[in-house]
Amino acid sequence: MRLVVTGREGQVVSSLLEAGQLAGVDVIAIGRPRLDLANPDTVIEAIAAAKPDIVVSAAAYTAVDQAEDEPDLAFRVNAVGAGKVAQAAARLGVPVIHLSTDYVFDGSASGDYVETDATAPASVYGASKLAGEQAVAAANPRNLILRTAWVYSPFGKNFVKTMLRLAADRDEIAVVADQWGNPTSALDIADAILHAAATLHRNKDFAAFGTYHLAGTGETNWSGFARHILDTSRVSGGPSARVRDITTADYPTKARRPANSRLSSAKFASAFGWSAPDWRLSTQAVVRRVLS
Numbered sequence: 376m377r378l379v380v381t382g383r384e385g386q387v388v389s390s391l392l393e394a395g396q397l398a399g400v401d402v403i404a405i406g407r408p409r410l411d412l413a414n415p416d417t418v419i420e421a422i423a424a425a426k427p428d429i430v431v432s433a434a435a436y437t438a439v440d441q442a443e444d445e446p447d448l449a450f451r452v453n454a455v456g457a458g459k460v461a462q463a464a465a466r467l468g469v470p471v472i473h474l475s476t477d478y479v480f481d482g483s484a485s486g487d488y489v490e491t492d493a494t495a496p497a498s499v500y501g502a503s504k505l506a507g508e509q510a511v512a513a514a515n516p517r518n519l520i521l522r523t524a525w526v527y528s529p530f531g532k533n534f535v536k537t538m539l540r541l542a543a544d545r546d547e548i549a550v551v552a553d554q555w556g557n558p559t560s561a562l563d564i565a566d567a568i569l570h571a572a573a574t575l576h577r578n579k580d581f582a583a584f585g586t587y588h589l590a591g592t593g594e595t596n597w598s599g600f601a602r603h604i605l606d607t608s609r610v611s612g613g614p615s616a617r618v619r620d621i622t623t624a625d626y627p628t629k630a631r632r633p634a635n636s637r638l639s640s641a642k643f644a645s646a647f648g649w650s651a652p653d654w655r656l657s658t659q660a661v662v663r664r665v666l667s
């Protein structure tokens with residue numbers, strides 16, 4: 376099985392390259408300048424040349440606050456570009472696995488979001504990713520759209536690395552305690568993608584295409600996530616700091632973020648027989664890797 380993934384250095388891309396190597400699956404990553412989602416004309420040819428069995432669409436414009444100032448670029452990459460990736464797969468007669476986000480929801484629900492819940496993005500980033508889901512579905516009926524959330528990993532920039540960096544020179548870190556979600560390790564996402572891809576590859580009659588939520592098991596808020604990261608670091612001999620709870624109102628950001636973006640991943644578990652470990656276990660594994 377040969378997976379072609381968009382992007383070169385992202386958290387999910389890097390995790391998928393590593394997981395592919397361990398599992399003996401060919402994973403080919405193509406990114407800029409050969410494949411530039413902001414220049415959708417580059418996409419079809421770059422993907423065709425890589426001869427995929429399955430295309431994984433993991434590259435995206437992910438700067439949530441900056442997107443408020445660059446809506447055209449965010450939509451070009453996350454909507455038009457993503458649609459082109461799905462179209463490239465469709466032309467080759469292969470499925471596309473596309474990553475999307477919990478930020479397609481506004482956060483007003485009281486429980487876990489399921490796939491059929493109404494979307495209502497509160498930010499440009501969320502709106503551009505929702506437009507991407509629609510473009511992908513329109514371009515290729517053989518699509519899996521995987522909405523994930525709060526992604527961290529040993530690679531790239533993420534919350535785990537930020538907390539460890541801040542703890543190295545501060546005694547106390549203020550973290551918002553009123554936004555709830557599911558921290559998700561990109562290492563787990565990669566494992567889930569390999570699992571789903573193997574199912575699609577094995578079962579040519581697979582018919583359960585469509586949207587799935589795919590997030591870490593269990594929930595917390597950013598401050599609880601920070602505490603777990605720093606507790607793990609402390610017992611592993613790394614930097615630590617006190618965490619002080621603050622509210623979203625205390626920490627204004629350009630983009631509005633959902634207060635509750637907890638996702639139910641039950642549909643993915645039942646379709647593919649895979650669910651993520653408890654978020655604490657996955658966090659511990661990544662903290663230890665970052666420290667080492």
Ligand SMILES: NC(=O)C1=CN([C@@H]2O[C@H](COP(=O)(O)OP(=O)(O)OC[C@H]3O[C@@H](n4cnc5c(N)ncnc54)[C@H](O)[C@@H]3O)[C@@H](O)[C@H]2O)C=CC1
Nearest residue numbers: 382383384385386387411412413434435437474476523526
């Ligand atoms: N990071 C997070 O917390 C979350 C991420 N997601 C989604 O998961 C997917 C993967 O996210 P991460 O790996 O965390 O992102 P990341 O920011 O670590 O990596 C994004 C990748 O996209 C590439 N890229 C950006 N613009 C590009 C362009 N114009 N052409 C080609 N490549 C381009 C970057 O070079 C990088 O390789 C994305 O679709 C993202 O929207 C969903 C929910 C949360």
